[in-house]
Amino acid sequence: MVRIVKRIAWIAGCLLLTVAVVWGMEARECADCHTDTSIIEEGGCYLYIDPVQYSRTAHSEVGCPACHKSVTDDHPDDGTRPPLPSRTICGDCHEDVAKEYRASAHAANADCVDCHNPHRVRPVAAVSGFEMNRVCTKCHDPKEVSRTHGVWLPQAELHIEALPCITCHTGSKNYVITFYILKVEKHGGAMTKVKVAALEDLKGIVSGKLGTLVDADGNGTISLAELRAFNASYRKKGLELWGMMTPEHVSHSLETLDNRWDCTFCHASGPSAMQTSFLAFPEGQGSYRRVPIERGAVLDAIYGTPDFYMIGVTRNRTLTIIGLIIAAAGLTVPIGHGSLRLLTMKNRKRRK
Ligand code: HEC
Ligand code: HEC
Ligand code: HEC
Ligand code: HEC
Ligand code: HEC
Ligand code: HEC
Ligand code: HEC
Structure with missing residues (x-):
């Protein structure tokens, strides 16, 4: 038995x-x-x-x-092209996201696969803010966006390079500052080319192990001292840090939120905001690995992150004063564009 x-x-x-x-x-x-x-x-x-x-x-x-449920056993010899999965298939497994997105007016304008390639999806932290914007600018001409937003938003181009569209157009939560490494090439005179450094670019510039670029002691956290050391040595070699305000949790309720007209939503919220920041290292194939930066280091505009100025947030006297002006006036309309340009001239970033 x-x-x-x-x-x-x-x-x-x-x-x-x-x-x-x-x-x-x-x-x-x-x-x-x-x-x-x-x-x-x-x-x-x-x-x-x-x-x-x-x-x-x-x-x-x-x-x-x-x-791909409909691919037959005889594929590809069956002489038919297997039909592609339905555009609503994502909702089978991502029910909450699908429900949220379907409720927004934008659902009539784009499907999940217009914004996501199902064969390339990654966790939000591995996607750069620049790529988040490329998703939108596939359909929304960036020049047109700068023009329409520039009517009320000073330095619209700079804002859009420092903010993913979804920061203002969704109710996404938990914003942090994420720094990306830029490669600045000078081609004599005033000709400068700036691009986001890829893994290959860094290999050409950094001697030694890539993992210890910025995080010199390799302990998995970047201190203010390490940021300073990076700026002191690598700025000469054409590497700079570019900060973006990115959401940790992405909402799919695409909309135009009223409080995003309000400059104080981001500026003038005082040094307690935006203290959490990361440095995103390229890992190849457009993926990023984030390393946390010491709390508050971003606010040290002079030494920590000389190319990032969050007016009203960054610890810098002139900029804080402008921040206070913005806060006091409760500005939702541009203040004299010219005067802002002048005040921030010295500090303004090079354009990409
Ligand atoms: C022996 C190689 C081979 C294998 C194995 C194979 N494919 Fe294909 N596949 C092809 C070729 C070649 C084509 C293009 C055929 C055509 O256009 O008629 C194709 C076409 C497709 C398409 C259609 C794209 C389009 O719209 O034209 C899909 C989807 C697809 N394959 C998915 C799959 C999936 C899923 C599997 C596994 C279950 C699979 N394939 C296995 C070779 C293969
Ligand atoms: C999470 C779901 C998902 C998985 C897993 C997936 N695919 Fe796809 N695939 C899709 C969807 C959805 C489309 C149609 C995209 C569209 O309509 O634009 C697609 C399209 C394709 C196409 C047509 C070309 C294109 O990109 O539109 C091919 C070929 C293909 N898939 C093959 C594969 C193979 C091979 C695998 C496994 C290695 C795979 N897929 C895994 C969802 C998936
Ligand atoms: C068969 C189930 C299934 C289908 C269908 C599916 N996904 Fe996923 N997807 C997953 C799982 C499991 C994960 C892992 C993380 C999670 O649970 O959300 C994931 C992760 C993702 C992520 C990245 C989030 C992360 O944390 O890694 C995105 C973006 C995504 N899916 C988009 C899509 C899109 C767009 C479609 C439709 C083309 C789709 N998915 C269809 C199962 C699925
Ligand atoms: C208008 C563009 C757009 C559409 C449409 C869209 N997404 Fe997204 N989605 C994004 C962006 C941008 C992100 C953030 C970065 C990334 O993952 O690409 C994101 C992130 C995600 C994530 C990761 C969220 C997290 O917090 O971990 C998932 C999962 C996801 N999308 C699934 C879907 C599904 C399912 C659909 C369709 C119901 C969909 N998306 C439709 C733009 C879109
Ligand atoms: C597949 C194309 C496509 C993609 C990708 C896309 N959009 Fe749209 N979007 C449209 C169309 C079409 C309209 C309606 C016409 C218009 O207002 O330009 C629209 C309208 C809008 C509107 C105005 C809605 C209103 O209230 O009138 C906003 C805001 C918007 N999109 C934001 C985004 C953001 C943010 C992303 C990226 C996460 C994105 N779109 C990606 C096609 C797209
Ligand atoms: C600083 C916040 C902010 C950022 C960043 C932002 N937007 Fe907007 N956007 C707004 C506000 C506020 C409105 C409403 C303005 C109006 O109605 O005139 C708007 C309006 C729009 C509209 C509809 C009306 C129009 O003016 O065309 C579209 C489409 C749009 N945005 C797309 C985008 C895209 C795409 C991006 C990223 C490349 C983006 N926005 C980045 C705040 C922002
Ligand atoms: C959604 C968040 C957000 C909103 C809303 C916003 N800003 Fe900004 N602003 C930023 C970020 C991020 C930067 C870029 C910081 C950097 O990269 O140096 C910036 C930069 C600026 C700068 C340039 C500082 C410099 O480096 O020269 C000015 C001026 C400015 N903002 C004014 C405004 C005004 C005025 C409004 C309201 C009409 C506004 N901002 C609304 C986030 C925002």
Whole structure:
């Protein structure tokens, strides 16, 4: 009797194993062809999925067939193009986000896949603020956005480079300052080219281990002293830090919030705000790894982050005074653009 039970258990085990192997193979097989560059010649580059990028997504764990249910066993020899997953498929697993987004007026303008490539999704902290904005500027011409916003927002271009659109256009929460490393190239005279440093750019400039760039002692936190040391040595080599005010928690209720007209929502909220900051290191393939910066270091405009001035927040006398003016006037309308430019001339950042 015991032997028969054992035998049945053994057969059942074999069957399960076979199912598991076949199942696993199915997922692996999709990748075999679709992550091989030869598929580009075969059918076009849209068929190619970057394996490194894909393997970093949480979606690689759910597997291709979870979303591509209609791909047949005979694919691609069945002579038919498998239909793409429905545009509402995301809601199957992201119910809350889908519900929130569907309730916003913007749901009529764009679907999830217009803003997210399902084969490249990453946690918010690994996405740069610049990329968050590229998502929007695919459809909203950045020049037009600067023009319309410039009517009431001084230095609209600077603001948009220092704020993801979603900071003002969603009720996202828990803002922090995230610094990205910029590479500044001088081509003689006034010609300067500024871009976000990629991993490859840093490899060319930094001697020694990349992990200890800025975080010199490699303890996983950046101190004010380390920020100063970075500025002292790397600014000469063309590396600068660019701060953006990014949300930790992203809401999908796209809207125009009334209090974002109010300059004091961000400025003049006093040095207690925005003390949490991170430095985002490029990891390649457009992904970032964040390292926390000592609390409050960002507010030290002179030594800590010379290229970041949050008027009213940063510890800098002139700028604090402007912040107080903004606060006192409760300004929701631009103050004389010219005078602001003048006052902040010395401090203003180079444009990208
Ligand atoms: C033997 C290689 C191979 C394997 C394995 C394979 N594919 Fe494909 N796939 C192709 C080729 C080639 C095409 C283009 C065929 C065409 O356009 O008729 C294609 C097309 C597609 C398309 C259609 C894109 C479009 O709109 O034209 C999807 C979706 C797709 N594959 C998903 C999958 C999934 C999911 C799996 C795994 C279950 C898979 N493929 C396994 C080679 C493969
Ligand atoms: C989380 C769901 C999800 C997973 C997992 C997923 N896909 Fe997709 N895939 C989609 C959606 C949705 C589209 C359609 C995008 C659109 O409509 O623009 C798509 C489109 C495609 C296309 C057509 C080209 C394109 O980008 O539009 C191919 C080929 C493809 N997927 C293959 C794969 C393969 C191979 C895997 C596994 C390695 C995979 N997908 C994993 C959701 C997924
Ligand atoms: C089969 C289930 C499934 C489907 C369908 C699916 N996702 Fe996901 N997705 C996940 C899981 C699991 C995660 C991991 C994090 C989590 O639980 O939110 C994830 C993570 C994400 C993330 C990154 C967040 C993070 O923290 O890593 C984004 C963005 C995302 N999905 C967008 C989409 C979009 C857009 C679609 C539709 C094309 C989609 N998902 C369809 C299961 C799914
Ligand atoms: C108008 C553009 C837009 C649309 C449409 C959109 N998203 Fe997003 N979503 C973003 C941006 C920007 C972020 C933040 C950075 C990132 O992950 O790309 C984000 C973040 C996310 C995250 C991570 C959230 C977190 O806090 O961890 C998930 C999950 C997600 N989106 C799923 C979806 C799903 C599902 C849909 C469709 C119901 C959708 N998104 C529609 C722009 C959009
Ligand atoms: C697929 C294209 C597309 C993408 C991507 C997109 N939008 Fe839109 N958006 C539209 C269209 C179309 C309209 C309606 C016409 C208009 O106002 O320009 C619109 C309207 C808006 C409006 C005005 C709504 C109102 O109250 O009248 C805001 C604000 C907006 N989008 C913000 C964003 C933000 C922020 C992002 C990125 C997270 C984004 N959009 C991404 C297509 C898009
Ligand atoms: C500092 C906050 C802020 C930022 C950053 C911001 N917006 Fe706006 N945006 C607003 C406010 C406030 C309005 C309402 C202005 C009005 O009605 O004239 C608005 C209006 C809009 C409108 C609709 C009306 C118009 O003027 O065209 C669109 C579309 C829009 N924004 C898109 C964007 C996009 C895309 C980005 C990022 C590239 C962005 N916004 C960044 C605050 C902001
Ligand atoms: C959603 C947050 C937010 C809102 C709302 C906002 N700002 Fe800003 N502002 C910023 C950020 C972030 C910076 C850039 C700091 C940096 O990168 O140096 C900035 C920079 C500035 C600067 C330039 C400082 C310099 O470096 O020269 C001025 C001037 C300014 N803001 C005035 C205003 C006024 C006036 C309003 C209201 C009409 C306003 N801001 C609304 C966040 C905001």
